[in-house]
Amino acid sequence: MLVSDLHVHLDGSFREETLVGLAVERGLEPDESRARDLARRLRFGPAMSLGACLERFHVTTALLQTSKALERVASELVRDSYLDGVRHLEVRLCPALHAGFGLTGQEIVESVLAGMEDGAGRAAGDGSTAVVTAGLVLAVLEGMSAEEAADVVDLAAGYAESGVLGIDLAGDEALFDAARYAAAFGRARDAGLGVTVHAGEGHEAAHIRDAVETLGAERIGHGTTVLDSPGTADLVAERGVTLEVCLTSSVHTGAARSVAEHPLPRMLAAGLRVTLATDNRFLSATTLSREYDLAASELALDRRDLDRMAIESASSSFLPEPERARLESLVRASVGQDAPPERE
Numbered sequence: 001m002l003v004s005d006l007h008v009h010l011d012g013s014f015r016e017e018t019l020v021g022l023a024v025e026r027g028l029e030p031d032e033s034r035a036r037d038l039a040r041r042l043r044f045g046p047a048m049s050l051g052a053c054l055e056r057f058h059v060t061t062a063l064l065q066t067s068k069a070l071e072r073v074a075s076e077l078v079r080d081s082y083l084d085g086v087r088h089l090e091v092r093l094c095p096a097l098h099a100g101f102g103l104t105g106q107e108i109v110e111s112v113l114a115g116m117e118d119g120a121g122r123a124a125g126d127g128s129t130a131v132v133t134a135g136l137v138l139a140v141l142e143g144m145s146a147e148e149a150a151d152v153v154d155l156a157a158g159y160a161e162s163g164v165l166g167i168d169l170a171g172d173e174a175l176f177d178a179a180r181y182a183a184a185f186g187r188a189r190d191a192g193l194g195v196t197v198h199a200g201e202g203h204e205a206a207h208i209r210d211a212v213e214t215l216g217a218e219r220i221g222h223g224t225t226v227l228d229s230p231g232t233a234d235l236v237a238e239r240g241v242t243l244e245v246c247l248t249s250s251v252h253t254g255a256a257r258s259v260a261e262h263p264l265p266r267m268l269a270a271g272l273r274v275t276l277a278t279d280n281r282f283l284s285a286t287t288l289s290r291e292y293d294l295a296a297s298e299l300a301l302d303r304r305d306l307d308r309m310a311i312e313s314a315s316s317s318f319l320p321e322p323e324r325a326r327l328e329s330l331v332r333a334s335v336g337q338d339a340p341p342e343r344e
């Protein structure tokens with residue numbers, strides 16, 4: 001099965017050996033053995049709370065302050081995902097978190113785009129053709145001012161034709177404030193950027209409603225509480241909003257008590273558009289194929305549900321046409337479903 005990963009954070013998706021190497025190089029740890037201990041300590045575990053998970057990004061982002069490091073991690077992420085069956089990735093990062101050594105927003109974006117292009121070109125191993133696509137989603141962080149959010153959108157809009165596909169609202173959902181970012185997200189939509197918002201990650205379903213109504217979200221990151229509010233679930237269904245479900249991550253943040261207790265089967269039964277994503281490959285020690293396996297083994301989802309979520313990973317991508325349609329055909333063919341299903 002071929003799929004796309006629509007929700008993956010660059011600063012949580014290192015190769016372990018790269019993180020170890022960068023930690024020594026940056027002087028965060030004196031030697032490799034101590035850096036390996038650091039890598040072990042950084043990994044998420046069950047029920048950590050979102051806040052405790054977010055704390056660990058202080059360390060990972062500290063390692064991503066140079067063009068070289070950004071490029072390397074982006075390239076490796078694309079190549080590793082390709083080997084896992086991923087044919088399109090939408091990689092998130094917040095530029096402000098990578099500017100500690102003085103890189104400009106443009107330098108940060110261009111380093112990651114260059115790394116992703118390098119990874120895409122090398123994914124198949126022969127370096128001849130791009131067999132995987134990857135785009136960037138720039139994140140506004142909860143707590144930023146409206147002006148800071150506007151800066152993120154301006155930066156993204158400058159690359160709307162050249163690799164930046166969308167805009168995200170991420171970070172500590174306890175600070176959720178859709179109204180503050182309404183103007184910036186409106187400008188992002190006008191610039192043709194896709195909008196996805198982390199909402200309802202164990203927090204109230206009202207955030208999901210605000211994300212859709214106030215920010216124009218076409219996709220919601222997590223949305224684990226969507227079914228707590230029938231009105232919100234109806235809105236999400238009516239607008240065709242896609243939920244980016246990250247099973248392992250939701251157990252780590254405490255948004256779900258266990259994979260087996262995740263509301264994913266009920267989301268599917270309610271007719272909502274859902275896809276699976278990794279969130280943080282390194283920090284959550286997962287891959288996208290593992291997430292699909294978990295959905296089958298822990299939630300007893302059948303082939304039809306898994307295929308449906310795989311196809312959704314393509315149809316909900318922020319890729320422009322005709323690339324999006326091409327990706328969808330590729331994923332459909334891989335699950336033996338060439339014709340688009342009838343939508344009511």
Ligand SMILES: [Zn+2]
Pocket residue numbers: 007009170198221279
């Ligand atoms: Zn996320």
